[in-house]
Amino acid sequence: MADVLFCTDDFAARHSSRLQSIAPEVELVRLVGDDPVSDADLERITLAFFSHDSWPERAPNFFGVALRAANLRWLHTMSAGVDSPIFATFTDRGVRLTTSSGSSAEPIARTAMMYLLALSRDLPGMIRAQDRAEWNWHRWSEIGGRSIAVVGWGPIGREVARLASAFGMEPTIVRRRAHGGEPFPVRPLGELASIARDHDAMVVALPLTPDTEGIITSEVFDAIGPDGYFVNVGRGELVDQVALTAALVDGRLGGAGIDVTTPEPLPADDALWSAPNLIITPHNSGSTAETGQRADEAFLANLERWVAGADLRNEVAP
Known part of the structure:
Protein backbone atom coordinates (compact mmCIF):
# COMPACT_ATOMS: atom_id res chain seq x y z
CA MET A 1 0.00 0.00 0.00
CA ALA A 2 1.33 3.43 -0.96
CA ASP A 3 2.23 5.93 1.72
CA VAL A 4 -0.05 8.93 2.22
CA LEU A 5 1.46 12.24 3.34
CA PHE A 6 -0.49 14.69 5.48
CA CYS A 7 0.67 18.28 4.90
CA THR A 8 -0.71 21.78 4.51
CA ASP A 9 -2.21 22.98 1.28
CA ASP A 10 0.46 25.73 1.21
CA PHE A 11 3.33 23.24 1.41
CA ALA A 12 1.74 21.04 -1.27
CA ALA A 13 1.31 24.04 -3.59
CA ARG A 14 4.92 25.17 -3.10
CA HIS A 15 6.44 21.77 -3.77
CA SER A 16 4.01 19.82 -5.94
CA SER A 17 6.57 19.18 -8.69
CA ARG A 18 9.31 18.23 -6.21
CA LEU A 19 6.98 15.83 -4.42
CA GLN A 20 6.02 14.22 -7.71
CA SER A 21 9.69 13.86 -8.66
CA ILE A 22 10.89 12.54 -5.28
CA ALA A 23 7.96 10.34 -4.33
CA PRO A 24 5.56 9.77 -7.23
CA GLU A 25 3.84 6.91 -5.40
CA VAL A 26 3.09 8.98 -2.28
CA GLU A 27 -0.42 10.39 -2.17
CA LEU A 28 -1.35 13.60 -0.32
CA VAL A 29 -3.97 14.51 2.24
CA ARG A 30 -3.98 18.28 2.52
CA LEU A 31 -4.92 20.45 5.47
CA VAL A 32 -7.03 23.04 3.64
CA GLY A 33 -7.48 26.09 5.83
CA ASP A 34 -9.18 24.85 8.98
CA ASP A 35 -11.36 22.33 7.19
CA PRO A 36 -11.80 18.92 8.85
CA VAL A 37 -10.18 15.80 7.42
CA SER A 38 -12.52 12.92 6.69
CA ASP A 39 -12.42 9.68 8.65
CA ALA A 40 -11.47 7.85 5.47
CA ASP A 41 -8.46 10.12 4.93
CA LEU A 42 -7.44 9.82 8.59
CA GLU A 43 -7.17 6.05 8.08
CA ARG A 44 -4.98 6.52 5.00
CA ILE A 45 -2.35 8.86 6.49
CA THR A 46 1.05 7.23 7.14
CA LEU A 47 3.39 10.25 6.95
CA ALA A 48 3.06 13.85 8.18
CA PHE A 49 5.06 17.06 7.85
CA PHE A 50 4.51 19.90 10.30
CA SER A 51 5.73 22.75 8.11
CA HIS A 52 6.72 26.30 9.02
CA ASP A 53 3.52 27.77 7.56
CA SER A 54 1.52 25.78 10.16
CA TRP A 55 2.93 27.81 13.06
CA PRO A 56 1.32 29.15 15.12
CA GLU A 57 -2.24 29.55 13.86
CA ARG A 58 -2.75 26.15 12.25
CA ALA A 59 -0.77 24.04 14.72
CA PRO A 60 -3.83 22.90 16.74
CA ASN A 61 -5.61 21.77 13.57
CA PHE A 62 -2.54 20.00 12.21
CA PHE A 63 -1.79 18.07 15.39
CA GLY A 64 -5.45 17.35 15.96
CA VAL A 65 -5.46 15.47 12.66
CA ALA A 66 -2.07 13.81 13.20
CA LEU A 67 -3.11 12.53 16.62
CA ARG A 68 -6.18 10.88 15.12
CA ALA A 69 -4.22 9.29 12.27
CA ALA A 70 -4.04 5.75 13.63
CA ASN A 71 -1.69 4.48 10.92
CA LEU A 72 0.85 7.30 11.12
CA ARG A 73 4.40 5.91 10.92
CA TRP A 74 6.61 8.99 10.53
CA LEU A 75 6.26 12.64 11.58
CA HIS A 76 8.75 15.31 10.50
CA THR A 77 8.62 18.68 12.25
CA MET A 78 10.12 21.95 11.08
CA SER A 79 11.13 22.75 14.68
CA ALA A 80 14.48 21.82 16.18
CA GLY A 81 13.10 21.54 19.70
CA VAL A 82 10.79 18.61 20.47
CA ASP A 83 10.37 19.19 24.21
CA SER A 84 6.62 19.79 23.88
CA PRO A 85 4.64 16.85 25.31
CA ILE A 86 2.81 16.55 21.98
CA PHE A 87 5.89 14.95 20.41
CA ALA A 88 6.23 12.38 23.17
CA THR A 89 2.66 11.35 22.42
CA PHE A 90 3.78 10.27 18.95
CA THR A 91 7.05 8.59 19.91
CA ASP A 92 5.30 6.70 22.71
CA ARG A 93 3.06 5.05 20.16
CA GLY A 94 5.97 4.13 17.89
CA VAL A 95 5.84 6.96 15.36
CA ARG A 96 9.28 7.89 14.05
CA LEU A 97 10.11 11.56 14.65
CA THR A 98 12.57 13.69 12.69
CA THR A 99 13.30 17.41 12.75
CA SER A 100 14.60 20.20 10.54
CA SER A 101 17.30 20.96 13.11
CA GLY A 102 19.58 23.75 11.94
CA SER A 103 17.10 25.41 9.59
CA SER A 104 16.60 28.36 11.96
CA THR A 281 10.96 39.17 21.48
CA PRO A 282 7.92 36.84 21.22
CA HIS A 283 9.68 33.53 20.42
CA ASN A 284 10.10 34.55 16.80
CA SER A 285 13.87 34.87 16.42
CA GLY A 286 13.89 32.15 13.76
CA SER A 287 10.65 33.07 12.04
CA THR A 288 11.83 34.03 8.56
CA ALA A 289 10.71 32.93 5.13
CA GLU A 290 14.17 31.47 4.57
CA THR A 291 13.86 29.33 7.71
CA GLY A 292 10.67 27.86 6.30
CA GLN A 293 12.39 27.12 3.00
CA ARG A 294 15.30 25.36 4.71
CA ALA A 295 12.87 23.36 6.87
CA ASP A 296 10.99 22.27 3.75
CA GLU A 297 14.25 21.20 2.10
CA ALA A 298 15.22 19.14 5.14
CA PHE A 299 11.91 17.29 5.00
CA LEU A 300 12.09 16.73 1.25
CA ALA A 301 15.59 15.30 1.59
CA ASN A 302 14.34 12.96 4.32
CA LEU A 303 11.34 11.99 2.21
CA GLU A 304 13.73 10.96 -0.54
CA ARG A 305 15.58 8.78 1.99
CA TRP A 306 12.29 7.31 3.23
CA VAL A 307 11.29 6.29 -0.28
CA ALA A 308 14.75 4.78 -0.85
CA GLY A 309 14.67 2.91 2.46
CA ALA A 310 17.73 4.82 3.72
CA ASP A 311 18.40 6.12 7.23
CA LEU A 312 16.57 9.35 8.11
CA ARG A 313 18.50 12.39 9.29
CA ASN A 314 17.87 14.23 12.56
CA GLU A 315 15.83 11.37 13.99
CA VAL A 316 14.82 11.76 17.61
CA ALA A 317 15.46 8.75 19.80
CA PRO A 318 12.23 7.41 21.33
Missing part, protein backbone atom coordinates in the same frame (compact mmCIF):
# COMPACT_ATOMS: atom_id res chain seq x y z
CA ALA A 105 20.17 28.58 13.31
CA GLU A 106 21.23 31.56 11.21
CA PRO A 107 18.39 33.97 12.05
CA ILE A 108 18.35 32.92 15.72
CA ALA A 109 22.10 33.49 16.05
CA ARG A 110 21.74 36.86 14.36
CA THR A 111 19.01 37.74 16.84
CA ALA A 112 21.37 36.84 19.68
CA MET A 113 23.98 39.19 18.24
CA MET A 114 21.30 41.87 17.80
CA TYR A 115 20.58 41.66 21.54
CA LEU A 116 24.26 42.01 22.42
CA LEU A 117 24.79 44.96 20.08
CA ALA A 118 21.60 46.65 21.24
CA LEU A 119 22.38 46.19 24.93
CA SER A 120 25.94 47.45 24.54
CA ARG A 121 24.52 50.60 22.95
CA ASP A 122 21.55 50.96 25.33
CA LEU A 123 19.10 50.71 22.45
CA PRO A 124 16.11 50.31 24.83
CA GLY A 125 17.05 53.61 26.49
CA MET A 126 17.57 55.35 23.15
CA ILE A 127 14.17 54.23 21.90
CA ARG A 128 12.52 55.58 25.03
CA ALA A 129 14.42 58.87 24.57
CA GLN A 130 13.28 59.02 20.95
CA ASP A 131 9.66 58.53 22.06
CA ARG A 132 10.14 61.54 24.37
CA ALA A 133 11.95 63.56 21.65
CA GLU A 134 15.02 63.79 23.89
CA TRP A 135 18.53 64.25 22.41
CA ASN A 136 20.13 61.98 25.00
CA TRP A 137 23.83 61.70 24.02
CA HIS A 138 25.91 59.02 25.69
CA ARG A 139 28.98 56.91 25.03
CA TRP A 140 28.56 53.31 23.84
CA SER A 141 30.39 50.16 24.80
CA GLU A 142 32.00 47.79 22.30
CA ILE A 143 31.55 44.03 22.23
CA GLY A 144 34.85 43.41 20.43
CA GLY A 145 37.45 41.99 22.75
CA ARG A 146 34.86 40.85 25.27
CA SER A 147 34.46 37.21 26.27
CA ILE A 148 31.28 35.24 25.62
CA ALA A 149 30.14 31.86 26.96
CA VAL A 150 28.05 29.97 24.40
CA VAL A 151 25.98 27.45 26.34
CA GLY A 152 24.91 24.63 24.04
CA TRP A 153 26.78 23.40 20.98
CA GLY A 154 24.05 22.55 18.52
CA PRO A 155 23.59 24.38 15.20
CA ILE A 156 22.47 27.60 16.95
CA GLY A 157 25.36 27.62 19.43
CA ARG A 158 27.88 26.99 16.66
CA GLU A 159 26.52 29.88 14.60
CA VAL A 160 26.46 32.21 17.64
CA ALA A 161 30.12 31.42 18.34
CA ARG A 162 31.08 31.97 14.70
CA LEU A 163 29.34 35.35 14.56
CA ALA A 164 30.65 36.43 17.96
CA SER A 165 34.18 35.62 16.83
CA ALA A 166 33.61 37.63 13.64
CA PHE A 167 32.63 40.60 15.83
CA GLY A 168 35.93 40.27 17.69
CA MET A 169 34.55 38.51 20.75
CA GLU A 170 36.29 35.60 22.44
CA PRO A 171 33.95 32.58 22.64
CA THR A 172 34.04 29.70 25.08
CA ILE A 173 31.97 26.62 24.31
CA VAL A 174 29.95 25.28 27.23
CA ARG A 175 28.80 21.68 26.84
CA ARG A 176 28.75 18.54 28.96
CA ARG A 177 32.28 17.58 27.91
CA ALA A 178 34.81 18.33 25.19
CA HIS A 179 34.60 16.02 22.18
CA GLY A 180 37.86 17.15 20.61
CA GLY A 181 38.33 19.34 17.58
CA GLU A 182 36.14 22.21 18.85
CA PRO A 183 37.19 25.57 17.35
CA PHE A 184 37.14 27.38 20.72
CA PRO A 185 38.00 26.50 24.33
CA VAL A 186 35.50 24.15 26.02
CA ARG A 187 34.29 24.19 29.62
CA PRO A 188 31.84 21.75 31.22
CA LEU A 189 28.20 22.61 31.77
CA GLY A 190 28.52 21.69 35.43
CA GLU A 191 30.69 24.79 36.05
CA LEU A 192 28.06 27.25 34.83
CA ALA A 193 28.31 29.83 37.65
CA SER A 194 32.10 29.83 37.52
CA ILE A 195 32.01 30.19 33.74
CA ALA A 196 29.58 33.11 34.02
CA ARG A 197 31.97 34.84 36.43
CA ASP A 198 34.80 34.53 33.91
CA HIS A 199 32.89 35.97 30.92
CA ASP A 200 31.34 39.26 29.88
CA ALA A 201 28.30 37.72 28.19
CA MET A 202 26.40 34.44 28.12
CA VAL A 203 24.20 33.12 25.32
CA VAL A 204 22.06 30.09 26.14
CA ALA A 205 21.02 27.82 23.26
CA LEU A 206 20.36 24.60 25.15
CA PRO A 207 17.55 22.12 24.53
CA LEU A 208 15.07 21.68 27.37
CA THR A 209 15.50 18.37 29.18
CA PRO A 210 14.92 17.25 32.78
CA ASP A 211 18.63 17.94 33.38
CA THR A 212 18.60 21.48 31.95
CA GLU A 213 15.29 22.77 33.32
CA GLY A 214 15.97 25.69 35.66
CA ILE A 215 19.73 25.52 35.07
CA ILE A 216 20.09 29.31 34.87
CA THR A 217 19.76 30.44 38.48
CA SER A 218 20.17 33.59 40.53
CA GLU A 219 23.75 32.47 41.19
CA VAL A 220 24.46 32.56 37.45
CA PHE A 221 23.02 36.08 37.07
CA ASP A 222 25.06 37.33 40.01
CA ALA A 223 28.16 35.79 38.44
CA ILE A 224 27.53 37.53 35.10
CA GLY A 225 27.33 40.75 37.06
CA PRO A 226 26.20 44.37 36.56
CA ASP A 227 28.44 44.89 33.53
CA GLY A 228 27.53 41.63 31.76
CA TYR A 229 24.81 40.52 29.38
CA PHE A 230 22.58 37.44 29.33
CA VAL A 231 20.80 36.06 26.24
CA ASN A 232 18.36 33.13 26.04
CA VAL A 233 17.30 31.70 22.67
CA GLY A 234 16.69 28.19 24.04
CA ARG A 235 13.57 27.69 26.15
CA GLY A 236 12.03 29.83 28.88
CA GLU A 237 12.00 26.89 31.30
CA LEU A 238 15.80 26.83 31.32
CA VAL A 239 15.75 30.03 33.39
CA ASP A 240 14.58 30.98 36.87
CA GLN A 241 12.51 33.86 35.49
CA VAL A 242 11.75 35.40 38.87
CA ALA A 243 15.49 35.51 39.55
CA LEU A 244 16.10 37.09 36.14
CA THR A 245 13.56 39.81 36.86
CA ALA A 246 15.04 40.51 40.29
CA ALA A 247 18.62 40.63 38.96
CA LEU A 248 17.65 43.23 36.35
CA VAL A 249 15.54 45.32 38.73
CA ASP A 250 18.26 45.29 41.40
CA GLY A 251 21.01 46.14 38.93
CA ARG A 252 22.89 42.90 39.61
CA LEU A 253 22.73 42.00 35.89
CA GLY A 254 23.78 44.47 33.22
CA GLY A 255 21.18 43.54 30.63
CA ALA A 256 19.32 40.67 28.97
CA GLY A 257 17.82 39.71 25.63
CA ILE A 258 15.31 36.87 25.64
CA ASP A 259 13.25 35.28 22.89
CA VAL A 260 11.56 32.79 25.22
CA THR A 261 9.65 33.09 28.48
CA THR A 262 7.57 31.08 30.94
CA PRO A 263 4.73 30.97 30.14
CA GLU A 264 4.23 31.96 26.52
CA PRO A 265 2.71 34.36 25.73
CA LEU A 266 4.09 36.26 28.72
CA PRO A 267 1.12 37.73 30.68
CA ALA A 268 0.75 41.49 30.36
CA ASP A 269 1.01 41.94 34.13
CA ASP A 270 4.26 39.96 34.50
CA ALA A 271 6.94 42.05 36.23
CA LEU A 272 9.50 40.98 33.63
CA TRP A 273 7.97 43.36 31.05
CA SER A 274 9.03 46.42 33.04
CA ALA A 275 12.50 45.21 34.06
CA PRO A 276 15.27 47.63 32.99
CA ASN A 277 17.85 46.88 30.29
CA LEU A 278 15.75 44.08 28.84
CA ILE A 279 14.78 43.21 25.28
CA ILE A 280 11.96 40.68 24.81
